[in-house]
Amino acid sequence: MTIFALFVTTYVVHPMTVPTPSMEPTILVGDRLLIDKFTLRNAFVAPIPGTPHHDLNRGDIIVFKFPNQPEVLYVKRLIGLPGETLEIRDKNVYVNGVKLDEPYKVHSDPNTYPSGSVHYFGGESRRDNFGPVTVPAGHYFMMGDNRDDSADSRYFGFLPRDHVVGRPLVVFWSYEDDRDAYLKTSPGDVLKLYAERVIYFFTRTRWNRMFRVVR
Numbered sequence: 001m002t003i004f005a006l007f008v009t010t011y012v013v014h015p016m017t018v019p020t021p022s023m024e025p026t027i028l029v030g031d032r033l034l035i036d037k038f039t040l041r042n043a044f045v046a047p048i049p050g051t052p053h054h055d056l057n058r059g060d061i062i063v064f065k066f067p068n069q070p071e072v073l074y075v076k077r078l079i080g081l082p083g084e085t086l087e088i089r090d091k092n093v094y095v096n097g098v099k100l101d102e103p104y105k106v107h108s109d110p111n112t113y114p115s116g117s118v119h120y121f122g123g124e125s126r127r128d129n130f131g132p133v134t135v136p137a138g139h140y141f142m143m144g145d146n147r148d149d150s151a152d153s154r155y156f157g158f159l160p161r162d163h164v165v166g167r168p169l170v171v172f173w174s175y176e177d178d179r180d181a182y183l184k185t186s187p188g189d190v191l192k193l194y195a196e197r198v199i200y201f202f203t204r205t206r207w208n209r210m211f212r213v214v215r
Contacts, residue, residue: 005039009118010202010208012068013015013034013035013036013037013169014031014034014035014037014166015032015033015034015035015076015172016032016063016073016075017030017031017032018032018033018075018167019177019181019182020182021146021149021179022076022144022145022146022149022150022151023075023077023144023145023146023150023154024042024062024106024145024146024149025084025145026077026104026145026215027075027145027171027214028174028175028177028209029177029179029181030175030177030181030206030207031171031173031174031209031212032123032169032171032173032174032175033063033168033169033170033172034169034172034195035063035074035165035166035168035169036166036167036168036169037120037165037166038166039166039167039169040056040164040165043053050064051196055165056077056078056081056140056161057078057081057181058078058081058095059077059078059079060077060078060167061076061078061167061168061214061215062076062077062139062142062144062164062165062166062167063075063080063127063142063164063165063166063167063168064076064143064159064163064164064165065163066156066163067102067156067157067159067160067163068156070163073165074132074142075168075204075214076142076143076144076150076152076153077128077141077142077143077144077145078140078141079095079100079141079142079143079153080095080135080140080153081135081140081141082136082137082138082139082140083134083137084096084134084135084141085097085131085132085133085135085137086131086132086133086134086135086141087119087130087131087132087133088126088128088130088131088154089129090112090128090129091107091128091147093143094111094157096126096154104145104146105143105145105146105147106147107148108146108149109148110149111114112116112129112174113125113127113129114128114129115129115130125146126154126155126208127148127154129176132153135158136158138160138161138178139161139172140153140158140159140161140164141153141158141159142159145148148184167214167215168214169213170211170212170213170214171209171210171211171212171214172204172211173205173210174206174209174210174212175197175201175204175205175206176204176205177193180182180200181193
């Protein structure tokens with residue numbers, strides 16, 4: 001049974017807890033996601049006849065290994081495909097010169113920063129004006145739906161295809177965690193968080209998000 005469970009979590013499905021608001025309102029802090037690792041893996045290698053496989057398309061929500069820290073999983077939306085030229089002008093994304101229609105994105109900051117200005121991410125501003133850049137072969141350009149509060153390809157660069165883990169299928173549980181819960185890593189803090197989740201399970205669970213399909 002242990003070997004079977006290890007096989008399933010390694011190659012088929014895997015749970016993930018979302019710690020930050022970078023994909024809000026699509027995915028909330030405290031959403032627990034079930035990640036499909038099989039269909040994308042099957043598409044990247046030689047697809048097994050009769051089994052499902054899914055190629056990556058613009059707009060897909062993807063779970064991947066953070067390039068600068070591969071043991072950490074990120075979830076973002078795929079915006080730029082290999083070979084495409086991407087540019088951000090005043091918070092609007094253009095691919096090959098055409099403005100993208102992005103009904104899923106939100107902006108929490110009404111200000112628009114020119115390229116080269118300094119804001120909370122520090123250094124040269126890439127948040128609202130960026131590029132143009134051309135996505136290299138075997139890479140993708142990823143962005144969070146919460147555009148003004150997302151560390152994504154504007155900052156860490158292009159995502160290599162071999163860092164892709166899978167696609168979130170459903171929210172299997174959503175709990176209203178504190179927004180800084182992921183920063184509390186000491187044994188005492190972790191124990192306190194688990195205790196709070198037991199005590200407030202019924203009142204802080206977002207029941208309306210249970211088994212919601214992620215897209």
